[in-house]
Amino acid sequence: MAREPFVLAIASHKGGTGRTTAACALAWLWGQAGIRVALADVDPVRAARLIATEGGDCPWDNVRYFDRLPDTDSGAELVVVDCPSLMDPTIDRVLRNCHSVVLTCVADPLSLRTVPSAARVLATARVSNPRLELLGVLIGLYNSLDVIQAPMLGKLRQMHGDLLINPPIPYDPEIRDWAAFEPAAKAGYEAMIAALDRLTTPVTELRRHTSTAEAAPTPRPVPTPA
Numbered sequence: 001m002a003r004e005p006f007v008l009a010i011a012s013h014k015g016g017t018g019r020t021t022a023a024c025a026l027a028w029l030w031g032q033a034g035i036r037v038a039l040a041d042v043d044p045v046r047a048a049r050l051i052a053t054e055g056g057d058c059p060w061d062n063v064r065y066f067d068r069l070p071d072t073d074s075g076a077e078l079v080v081v082d083c084p085s086l087m088d089p090t091i092d093r094v095l096r097n098c099h100s101v102v103l104t105c106v107a108d109p110l111s112l113r114t115v116p117s118a119a120r121v122l123a124t125a126r127v128s129n130p131r132l133e134l135l136g137v138l139i140g141l142y143n144s145l146d147v148i149q150a151p152m153l154g155k156l157r158q159m160h161g162d163l164l165i166n167p168p169i170p171y172d173p174e175i176r177d178w179a180a181f182e183p184a185a186k187a188g189y190e191a192m193i194a195a196l197d198r199l200t201t202p203v204t205e206l207r208r209h210t211s212t213a214e215a216a217p218t219p220r221p222v223p224t225p226a
Contacts, residue, residue: 003072003077004072005038005070005072005074005076005077005078005079006077006078006079006099006100007069007078007079007081007097007098007099007100008026008078008079008080008081008098008099008100008101008102008135009081009083009094009095009098009100009101009102010022010023010026010080010081010082010083010101010102010104011083011086011091011095011101011102011103011104011118012083012085012086012103012104012105012118013085013086013087013103013105013114013115013117013118014085014087014114015045015085016106016141017104017105017106017140017141018104018106018138018140018141018169019043019082019083019104019140020043020047020048020051020082021051021140021169022102022104022138022140022169022196023039023048023080023081023082024039024048024051024052024082025196026080026196027039027052027060027063027080028052028060028063029196029197030062030078030080031060031061031062031063032060032061032062034062035062035077035078036062036064036075036076036077036078037062037063037064037076037077037078037079037080038063038064038065038066038070038074038076038078038079038080039052039058039063039064039065039066039079039080039082040066040067040068040069040070040079040080040081040082041065041066041067041082042067042068042069042081042082042083042084042090042094043082043083043084043085044084044088046067047082048065048082049065049067052065053065064076069081069094069097081094081098083095086117086118086121087121091121091125092121092124092125092128095121095122095125095129095132096125096128096129097129098129098132099131099132099133100132100133100134100135101122101132101133101134101135102134102135102136102137102138102165103115103118103134103136103137103138104137104138104139104140105118105137105138105139105140106139106140106141106142106149107139107142107148107149107150107152107153107156107168108148108149108152109148109152111152111156112152112155112156112159115137115156115159115160122134134163135165136163136164136165137156137160137163137164137165138165138168138169138196139153139156139164139165139168139169140168140169141169141171142168142169142170142171143170143171144170153168
């Protein structure tokens with residue numbers, strides 16, 4: 001009987017937050033670590049396909065590309081899901097099949113409202129999927145010299161504390177094309193790898209609970225909706 005893979009959703013309130021880049025980078029990072037990964041591209045835009053495939057197949061070690069949520073017998077140990085927007089009507093069906101979720105957003109005034117809005121979507125999803133765990137909020141496309149982003153990041157830290165995954169992913173046009181570089185060059189994007197690598201410990205712990213008879217840890221609360 002196939003063991004249920006651990007399913008991690010990468011979600012956002014809207015596009016342009018670095019969600020697809022984070023999903024693809026996590027799939028690549030864990031594939032490099034020897035984990036069998038399925039990259040599930042369920043956003044209707046199919047942006048992950050442009051990054052992660054060549055001729056329809058994913059060339060990365062231990063990573064397979066799917067344009068849907070894969071079946072449990074796909075052979076994957078971990079599924080990374082590039083989600084549709086949290087405002088998309090299909091998001092509840094996606095989150096119903098996930099163990100954990102990471103929210104991506106940018107440090108702008110809109111994020112002060114979108115993170116609480118995302119909290120409402122997650123709270124609704126937990127009604128049908130009580131195991132859903134919020135691992136954190138990942139800030140993407142961050143420019144520390146921007147006169148708006150720096151103070152907004154400070155406010156987000158005050159609002160959400162250790163839910164924010166540090167460091168934020170910096171704004172760098174080359175990061176959008178990281179998959180085109182040789183593997184040794186990918187690791188050079190230290191800020192991106194450092195932030196994403198912080199997800200390894202909680203994901204590993206939650207994967208362990210899904211594959212044993214142990215009780216899973218109590219899910220962390222989602223941010224309180226405003």
